[in-house]
Amino acid sequence: xxxxxxxxxxxxxxxxxxxxxxxxxxxxxxxxxxxxxxxxxxxxxxxxxxxxxxxxxxxxxxxxxxxxxxxxxxxxxxxxxxxxxxxxxxxxxxxxxxxxxxxxxxxxxxxxxxxxxxxxxxxxxxxxxxxxxxxxxxxxxxxxxxxxxxxxxxxxxxxxxxxxxxxxxxxxxxxxxxxxxxxxxxxxxxxxxxxxxxxxxxxxxxxxxxxxxxxxxxxxxxxxxxxxxxxxxxxxxxxxxxxxxxxxxxxxxxxxxxxxxxxxxxxxxxxxxxxxxxxxxxxxxxxxxxxxxxxxxxxxxxxxxxxxxxxxxxxxxxxxxxxxxxxxxxxxxxxxxxx
Amino acid sequence: xxxxxxxxxxxxxxxxxxxxxxxxxxxxxxxxxxxxxxxxxxxxxxxxxxxxxxxxxxxxxxxxxxxxxxxxxxxxxxxxxxxxxxxxxxxxxxxxxxxxxxxxxxxxxxxxxxxxxxxxxxxxxxxxxxxxxxxxxxxxxxxxxxxxxxxxxxxxxxxxxxxxxxxxxxxxxxxxxxxxxxxxxxxxxxxxxxxxxxxxxxxxxxxxxxxxxxxxxxxxxxxxxxxxxxxxxxxxxxxxxxxxxxxxxxxxxxxxxxxxxxxxxxxxxxxxxxxxxxxxxxxxxxxxxxxxxxxxxxxxxxxxxxxxxxxxxxxxxxxxxxxxxxxxxxxxxxxxxxx
DNA sequence: CTGAAAGCGCTTACAG
DNA sequence: CTGAAAGCGCTTACAG
Numbered sequence: 022x023x024x025x026x027x028x029x030x031x032x033x034x035x036x037x038x039x040x041x042x043x044x045x046x047x048x049x050x051x052x053x054x055x056x057x058x059x060x061x062x063x064x065x066x067x068x069x070x071x072x073x074x075x076x077x078x079x080x081x082x083x084x085x086x087x088x089x090x091x092x093x094x095x096x097x098x099x100x101x102x103x104x105x106x107x108x109x110x111x112x113x114x115x116x117x118x119x120x121x122x123x124x125x126x127x128x129x130x131x132x133x134x135x136x137x138x139x140x141x142x143x144x145x146x147x148x149x150x151x152x153x154x155x156x157x158x159x160x161x162x163x164x165x166x167x168x169x170x171x172x173x174x175x176x177x178x179x180x181x182x183x184x185x186x187x188x189x190x191x192x193x194x195x196x197x198x199x200x201x202x203x204x205x206x207x208x209x210x211x212x213x214x215x216x217x218x219x220x221x222x223x224x225x226x227x228x229x230x231x232x233x234x235x236x237x238x239x240x241x242x243x244x245x246x247x248x249x250x251x252x253x254x255x256x257x258x259x260x261x262x263x264x265x266x267x268x269x270x271x272x273x274x275x276x277x278x279x280x281x282x283x284x285x286x287x288x289x290x291x292x293x294x295x296x297x298x299x300x301x302x303x304x305x306x307x308x309x310x311x312x313x314x315x316x317x318x319x320x321x322x323x324x325x326x327x328x329x330x331x332x333x334x335x336x337x338x339x340x341x342x343x344x345x346x347x348x349x350x351x352x353x354x355x356x357x358x359x360x
Numbered sequence: 361x362x363x364x365x366x367x368x369x370x371x372x373x374x375x376x377x378x379x380x381x382x383x384x385x386x387x388x389x390x391x392x393x394x395x396x397x398x399x400x401x402x403x404x405x406x407x408x409x410x411x412x413x414x415x416x417x418x419x420x421x422x423x424x425x426x427x428x429x430x431x432x433x434x435x436x437x438x439x440x441x442x443x444x445x446x447x448x449x450x451x452x453x454x455x456x457x458x459x460x461x462x463x464x465x466x467x468x469x470x471x472x473x474x475x476x477x478x479x480x481x482x483x484x485x486x487x488x489x490x491x492x493x494x495x496x497x498x499x500x501x502x503x504x505x506x507x508x509x510x511x512x513x514x515x516x517x518x519x520x521x522x523x524x525x526x527x528x529x530x531x532x533x534x535x536x537x538x539x540x541x542x543x544x545x546x547x548x549x550x551x552x553x554x555x556x557x558x559x560x561x562x563x564x565x566x567x568x569x570x571x572x573x574x575x576x577x578x579x580x581x582x583x584x585x586x587x588x589x590x591x592x593x594x595x596x597x598x599x600x601x602x603x604x605x606x607x608x609x610x611x612x613x614x615x616x617x618x619x620x621x622x623x624x625x626x627x628x629x630x631x632x633x634x635x636x637x638x639x640x641x642x643x644x645x646x647x648x649x650x651x652x653x654x655x656x657x658x659x660x661x662x663x664x665x666x667x668x669x670x671x672x673x674x675x676x677x678x679x680x681x682x683x684x685x686x687x688x689x690x691x692x693x694x695x696x697x698x699x
Numbered sequence: 700c701t702g703a704a705a706g707c708g709c710t711t712a713c714a715g
Numbered sequence: 716c717t718g719a720a721a722g723c724g725c726t727t728a729c730a731g
Contacts, residue, residue, distance in 0.1 A: 024482075026724055037702045042726060052700060069480030073421060074724035076412035077707045084460075097443050097662075098645045103436045110463045119483070121423075122461050124449045141408030143363075143708095144458070249645075280649050306437045306588075310619050312651055323436075365708055376718045381710060391716060413708035416723045702731080707724105715718080 025068045034058055045070060076143075084119040085333055086145035090132045091152070095247055096124065098277060100305045101322055108326025109149065116334040121145050133162055140166035147333050149173065153220040160184060171333040173325065174221050175344070185332045187325065188346045191221060194318055195228025197352045198272055198300055199236070201316070205358055207270040207298065209239040213255040213282070215247045215274040222274065225302070229272065241268065245278050252281025260289065260297070270298035270358070276305040279315050283357075299357040313356030320350045364407045373397055384409060415482075423458040424672055425484035429471045429491070434586060435463065437616060439644045440661050447665025448488065455673040460484050472501055479505035486672050488512065492559040499523060510672040512664065513560050514683070524671045526664065527685045530560060533657055534567025536691045537611055537639055538575070540655070544697055546609040546637065548578040552594040552621070554586045554613040561613065564641070568611065580607065584617050591620025599628065599636070609637035609697070615644040618654050622696075638696040652695030659689045 027045075031038045036055060043050040044059035051059070063069075076082050087109065089096055096102055106122075113120050121144065125131040136159070139145045147169040150159055153176075163170045164183070175186030202210055212229045214222045226242055233240040243259060245251035252273050259268055273279040279301035286293050293299055293313055301308050304317035328345055335341050354360030366384075370377045375394060382389040383398035390398070402408075415421050426448065428435055435441055445461075452459050460483065464470040475498070478484045486508040489498055492515075502509045503522070514525030541549055551568045553561045565581055572579040582598060584590035591612050598607055612618040618640035625632050632638055632652050640647050643656035667684055674680050693699030 027726095028724075038725080039703085039727075040701060043701095046726085048727090050700065055700080067476060067480060069477055071416070071724050072481040072483045073412050073415035074707090075726080077410070077416050077709085078724080078726040080707065082412060097439055097446060100436055103442060106461075107436060107463055110461065114462065120461050122445075122449065122459050123453065124446055137406060138408055141406060142411040142414075144411045277645075280645075284649075306616075306619075307646070307649065310623075310646065310650065366710095367708075377709080378711075378719085379717060382717095385710085387711095389716065394716085410708050413723090414710080416725085417708080417710040419723065700731105702729105704729090705727090707726085710723085711721090713718105713720090715716105 025066055027070065030059065030062055030066075030068065034062060080143070082144055082146050083117070084121045084145050085113065085147045085149060085330070085337075086121040086123070086135075086139050087149040087151075088132050088135055089122065089124045090127065090129070092127055092248070095277070099247075099275070100307075101275070101303060104322030105151070105326035108323040108328075109330040110326075111323075112327045112330035112334065116330075116338075118146075118334065118337075129158070133159070136162060136166060136168060140168045147171070147337050149329055149333060151329075155218050155220055155223060157220070169333070169336050171329050171336065173329045174347075176220055176224065183342070185336050185342050186344050187328050187332065188344055189221065189320075190346065190349055191224035192228045192231075193349045194302075194320075195225055196232045197350070198302075198318060199229055199232040199238070201352055201354065201358065202270050202272075202298070202300065203236045203238060205270075205298070207238070208236075209241075209264065209266040209268050210270040210272065211241040211243060211255075211259045211268045213243045213245045213252060213259075213271060213273045213278055215245060215278075217244055225274070239264070239266065245274060247275050247277060249277045249281040249284075252278030253285040254281075256282045256285035256297075257289070260291070268297065270294075270300065272300045273302065275303045276301050276307045276315075276317065279317070280307055280311060283311055283313075283315070293357050294359045298359065300352075304353055308353075308355065311357075316355045316358040316360055317353050318350045319353050321348065324348070364405055366409065369398065369401055369405075369407065373401060419482070421483055421485050422456070423460045423484050424452065424486045424488060424669070424676075425460040425462070425474075425478050426488040426490075427471050427474055428461065428463045429466060429468070431466060431587070434616070438586075438614070439646075440614070440642060443661030444490070444665035447662040447667075448669040449665075450662075451666045451669035451673065455669075455677075457485075457673065457676075468497070472498070475501060475505060475507060479507045486510070486676050488668055488672060490668075494557050494559055494562065496559070508672070508675050510668050510675065512668045513686075515559055515563065522681070524675050524681050525683050526667050526671065527683055528560065528659075529685060529688055530563035531567045531570075532688045533641075533659075534564055535571045536689070537641075537657060538568055538571040538577070540691055540693065540697065541609050541611075541637070541639065542575045542577060544609075544637070546577070547575075548580075548603065548605040548607050549609040549611065550580040550582060550594075550598045550607045552582045552584045552591060552598075552610060552612045552617055554584060554617075556583055564613070578603070578605065584613055586614050586616060588616045588620040588623075591617025592624040593620075595621045595624035595636075596628070599630070607636065609633075609639065611639045612641065614642045615640050615646045615654075615656065618656070619646055619650060622650055622652075622654070633696050633698045637698065639691075643692055647692075647694065650696075655694045655697040655699055656692050657689045658692050660687070663687070 172186035511525035
C-alpha cells in the first residue's frame with residue numbers, strides 16, 4: 022500500500038485538498054457532513070497527516086526541547102530528573118507536542134550550541150529551562166534566538182515581563198526545615214548546599230540563615246556539588262572543626278549528599294540522630310531506605326515538570342507570559358531527626 | 361533579521377540553490393571553492409537548514425522514537441532507564457538523530473497507538489524496543505507499519521533475519537550468580553524473578569534452574585513485579601514456607617525488590633548474610649548504600665542503550681540487519697553475600 | 700461551503 | 716561544475 026496523502030483522500034471523497042485539511046483541523050469552511058466523511062475515512066485508513074509537511078507549512082515544529090545538562094553520573098542516580106520528565110511528558114502529550122531530549126555534560130557551551138542549532142533548524146518551538154543559574158546566560162541567548170522558553174524555579178522577584186516561569190518559595194521551604202530542627206532542640210546546625218551558581222541555592226542559603234538568625238541559632242554554610250562524596254566530605258570537615266556550640270544537625274542540598282553524610286557519620290562512629298541529625302532537601306527512595314531513614318523535604322517533581330510544560334504550551338499557543346508558583350513542599354519527618 | 365533560507369544564501373553568493381544544497385550536504389556537484397564559500401557563509405550567518413523542509417523533501421524525519429512503558433513509579437526509581445537513555449542519546453547525537461521520548465503506563469494499547477501515530481505522521485524513522493515480551497505483539501505491529509526497529513535483549517535464538525537486536529547471555533549471567541552462591545556454601549536458594557511475561561525473565565529462570573541443578577542445589581522460584589513490595593512479600597512468603605534444607609540465599613530480579621527483601625529480613629529479625637544472603641540482578645546506588653551492601657550483577661546500562669541506538673542508526677542508514685551480543689555482566693560481590 | 704493555486708524550504712533528477 | 720524546475724505533503728488566503 023502506497024502512503025496515503027491528503028490529495029489521495031480528497032480524490033477518494035471527490036472534494037478538494039483544502040476541504041480535507043479544514044475538516045481535519047476543525048477549521049470552518051466545510052459542512053458537518055463533509056467533515057464527518059473526511060474524519061471517518063481517515064480513521065478507516067489509519068491515516069495521519071505528515072508531521073514534516075505540517076511543520077513546514079505551519080512553520081511550527083510541533084515539539085519542544087529540553088537539554089539535561091548535568092554530570093551524567095548525577096543524572097542517572099538523581100530520581101529528580103525522571104520525575105521532571107514524567108511530568109513534562111504528560112503535559113506535552115495532552116497538548117499534542119513532542120519532547121525532544123538531549124543530554125550533555127556540564128559544559129555550558131555545548132548546551133548553548135544545541136539551542137542555536139534547534140533555533141536555526143526550527144526543530145523545536147520552545148525550550149524548557151531548568152536549574153536557573155546565577156547570571157544565567159541562557160535567557161538572553163534564547164531571546165536572541167527567538168526561541169520561547171519557560172524558566173523553571175525562577176526567582177520570586179521575576180515578574181512575567183520577558184518570560185514565563187515557575188517560582189518556588191524557598192523561604193517557606195527553608196523555614197519548614199529550620200523550624201523543625203529548632204523544635205527538636207537543635208541550636209547549632211550546618212547547611213551543605215549545592216553549588217552557589219544555582220539561583221535556588223542562593224535563595225535557600227539566605228532562607229536558612231535568616232530563619233536560623235530569627236531563632237538565634239548558629240548556622241555554618243558549606244558549598245557542595247550534589248555528589249555523594251561532597252556530602253561525605255562536608256561532614257568530615259564540619260565536625261572536625263571545633264565549633265561552640267557543636268553542630269548537632271546538618272541540612273544537605275539533595276538526597277545523594279545526605280547519603281554521603283550518613284556514610285561519613287558511620288565512619289566517624291557518630292550516631293544519627295543522637296549525635297548528629299540529618300535533613301535532606303530532596304526526598305527519594307534513598308531517604309526512605311537509608312538507616313536511619315532520612316527526614317526530607319518532599320517536592321513534587323512530577324508536578325513541577327508538568328506545570329513548566331503547561332506554561333510553555335500556553336506561551337506557544339497564545340503568546341501569554343505567565344508566572345506560576347509551585348505548591349509549597351512538605352517535610353517528611355523520619356528517623357534521622359528522631360521522627 | 362528575517363529568517364535566512366537556502367534561496368537567500370544562493371542569492372548572496374550568486375549561485376543556485378542546488379549548489380548550496382550540494383555544498384551543505386557534502387554531495388558532489390560543486391567545486392571545492394564554492395563549497396567553502398557556502399560553508400563559510402552559513403557559519404557566519406549562524407544558519408542551519410530547516411529540519412522540517414529537509415524532512416519533507418528527504419522523506420526522513422531525522423528522529424527515532426522510544427516509548428517508556430512501565431509503571432511511572434518504577435520508571436522514576438529505577439536507575440536502569442536513565443542509564444539506557446543516556447547511552448541512546450549519546451549514540452543518536454553522534455548520528456545527528458533526535459530522540460523522541462514518550463512515557464506511558466503499562467497499557468500496551470497506548471503504546472501501540474503511539475507507534476501507529478508515529479508511523480502515520482512519519483514522525484520518526486525508527487523505533488527502539490525494550491523489555492521484550494513473551495509473544496510480543498510489537499515486532500509484528502511495527503513491521504506492518506513499516507517502521508524499522510531494534511529489539512533490545514532479543515533471545516539468543518533470534519538470528520538477524522527480520523530485525524536487528526541486541527542479545528544478552530542470560531545463561532552466563534545466571535551461572536555467575538549461582539556459581540558465587542554455590543562457592544559461598546549455599547545449597548538451597550530462592551529466585552524472585554520479575555514478571556514471567558518478559559522474555560529475559562524466562563531465560564534467567566531457566567538459566568538459574570539449570571545451573572543450580574548442575575550443582576544439585578535446590579531452587580524455589582517466585583514471580584515478582586519488580587516493585588519493592590514484591591521483594592518484601594516474597595521473602596516473607598518464602599521463609600515462612602518450611603523447606604528442607606531451608607533457603608539460605610535469595611536472588612532478586614532487580615535492585616528495588618532486593619531492597620524490599622532487605623527490609624523484610626530486618627522485620628523478621630533475620631541477619632543478612634548470616635541467615636539469608638541476597639543477590640540483586642541489577643546494580644545501582646541502592647545496592648551500594650544498603651546495609652548490608654548488596655551483591656549485584658552489574659550490567660552496563662549506558663552501553664546497552666548505546667549499542668541499541670547504534671544498531672538502529674545502522675539499520676536506517678544502510679538497511680543492514682544485525683545482531684550484537686552485549687558484553688557479559690560482572691558480579692560485584694558485597695556484604696550481603698559475605699563479600 | 701468549495702476549489703484552484705501559491706507557498707512553506709528544502710532535495711534531487713535532469714539538461715546544459 | 717552549475718542552473719532551472721519539479722516535488723515532498725501539507726496549509727491558507729483568495730475567488731467563486
